[in-house]
Amino acid sequence: MEITLDKHAANEASIKIKLTEADYGQKVDSKIKDYAKKATIKGFRPGKAPVSMVKNLYGTSVLVDEINQILSTSLNEYIKEQSFKVLGDPLPQTDGATDLDWKKQTEFEFSYKIGFVDQVDIDLESELDAKTYTIELSDKEVNDALTNIKRQYGKMTNPDISEENDFLYGDLKAVDGSFEKTLSLPLSKLDGRSVKKFIGVEKGAVIEFDPSKAVKSDLAEILSISEDEAANISGDYTFTVQNINRTEEAELNQELFDKVFGPNQVTSEEEFLAKIKEILGENYNKELKLFSEEEIKKALIAKASIDLPEEFLKEWLIKANSDKLSEEEVEKEFPVYVRQLTWSLISNTIAEKNNIKAEQEEVIEKTREMIRGQFGASGMSAQLEENMDMFVNNYLQGNDGQHYMQMLTTVQNEKVIAFVKEKTSPKEEVISVEKFNELLEN
Numbered sequence: 001m002e003i004t005l006d007k008h009a010a011n012e013a014s015i016k017i018k019l020t021e022a023d024y025g026q027k028v029d030s031k032i033k034d035y036a037k038k039a040t041i042k043g044f045r046p047g048k049a050p051v052s053m054v055k056n057l058y059g060t061s062v063l064v065d066e067i068n069q070i071l072s073t074s075l076n077e078y079i080k081e082q083s084f085k086v087l088g089d090p091l092p093q094t095d096g097a098t099d100l101d102w103k104k105q106t107e108f109e110f111s112y113k114i115g116f117v118d119q120v121d122i123d124l125e126s127e128l129d130a131k132t133y134t135i136e137l138s139d140k141e142v143n144d145a146l147t148n149i150k151r152q153y154g155k156m157t158n159p160d161i162s163e164e165n166d167f168l169y170g171d172l173k174a175v176d177g178s179f180e181k182t183l184s185l186p187l188s189k190l191d192g193r194s195v196k197k198f199i200g201v202e203k204g205a206v207i208e209f210d211p212s213k214a215v216k217s218d219l220a221e222i223l224s225i226s227e228d229e230a231a232n233i234s235g236d237y238t239f240t241v242q243n244i245n246r247t248e249e250a251e252l253n254q255e256l257f258d259k260v261f262g263p264n265q266v267t268s269e270e271e272f273l274a275k276i277k278e279i280l281g282e283n284y285n286k287e288l289k290l291f292s293e294e295e296i297k298k299a300l301i302a303k304a305s306i307d308l309p310e311e312f313l314k315e316w317l318i319k320a321n322s323d324k325l326s327e328e329e330v331e332k333e334f335p336v337y338v339r340q341l342t343w344s345l346i347s348n349t350i351a352e353k354n355n356i357k358a359e360q361e362e363v364i365e366k367t368r369e370m371i372r373g374q375f376g377a378s379g380m381s382a383q384l385e386e387n388m389d390m391f392v393n394n395y396l397q398g399n400d401g402q403h404y405m406q407m408l409t410t411v412q413n414e415k416v417i418a419f420v421k422e423k424t425s426p427k428e429e430v431i432s433v434e435k436f437n438e439l440l441e442n
Helices: 021-038 051-081 139-152 192-198 219-223 227-231 254-261 269-304 310-320 327-353 360-375 381-386 388-397 399-424 433-441
Strands: 002-007 012-019 085-092 108-117 131-135 155-157 167-174 180-186 206-209 237-248 427-431
Touching (some): 021 051, 085 310, 131 269, 180 219, 192 206, 254 269, 360 381, 360 388, 381 388, 388 399
Antiparallel strands (some): 002 012, 155 237, 167 180
């Protein structure tokens, strides 16, 4: 057997494998003899047909199977011996494949295209162009959260006269008769000038307005119609009020405290506000942690400047997903794939060089956290903890073990990020909610 490598680009190469009869002949003959011992051929007792006849009937398929097995094994072993990192899977080059004469040829040559990266160098000794963030809540965020809680646990009433922030239930009609729908109209979603027409009205009131100008957010969402329908909503419309719905805010008392946080978890307004602020801070900081980690990943990707074989990867993705993705879809999603692949190469390199590993107990604990996050607030926390081991095992064994590998990768990535933060000490910044929203938008 002869295997040769031809690097015809910085990150692409061809691997050629030449086989002679000495590489496969003995194994093929041995398998044919095994076939002969078991074969049932008309005119002969089972296992008594001549080997030559069995070879004539099955020899080609045995040869093809054996050569494919040799190719797969030798190609994988050869790739493992190389210093570079092969990306995707080798792509067989089909030129000349149809000219093979399996009955007469004794020597065969096969070629594979590969994409690779030679090495990934990550400098963690110099400064990293990234920041980590924590949130500083203002009274506004706490008060807004308090207002939402009081409305969520408040009572629904049907007053006679409408006020700001009410919901008006009624019939929306186009004056020309082209549109008619019964819906609930949230006055908080109308602009300042238009909403005045809807305040101080009674049941049966008919209000004339232009929805396309009055609604200050997504018109399709507010009217519960399609985007195409919303595009045609403009001009003169009437809204006939059938009912006025208002949520009276719940009072700040022990009943509300118990409903929100459980019996006797907080016993005063001060404790209640402090608990709201604590939970808000935790939620924002979880989002900020993810955001900060993504910023660190971006900085590492930019610093590594890994040259990927993009044309090869596109070809491989198209062939590997021919039953799932079109060429157009691969092209559209390719930038996301490149970023994920680059980060994976960086993360694995840092992990290998610094002996960072995800231990099984860490994977299990991470899975516990995920399950608690999904179901812990559903009112079944006690039952959840009692059956946690079962839930964890079922999840990690699901999808043929892929869930375990995904969680393993997640834990390793988190440990790599923590290691990078420790080594590079990125700048820390305390920001407001407004600043955080600006960062997300950008």
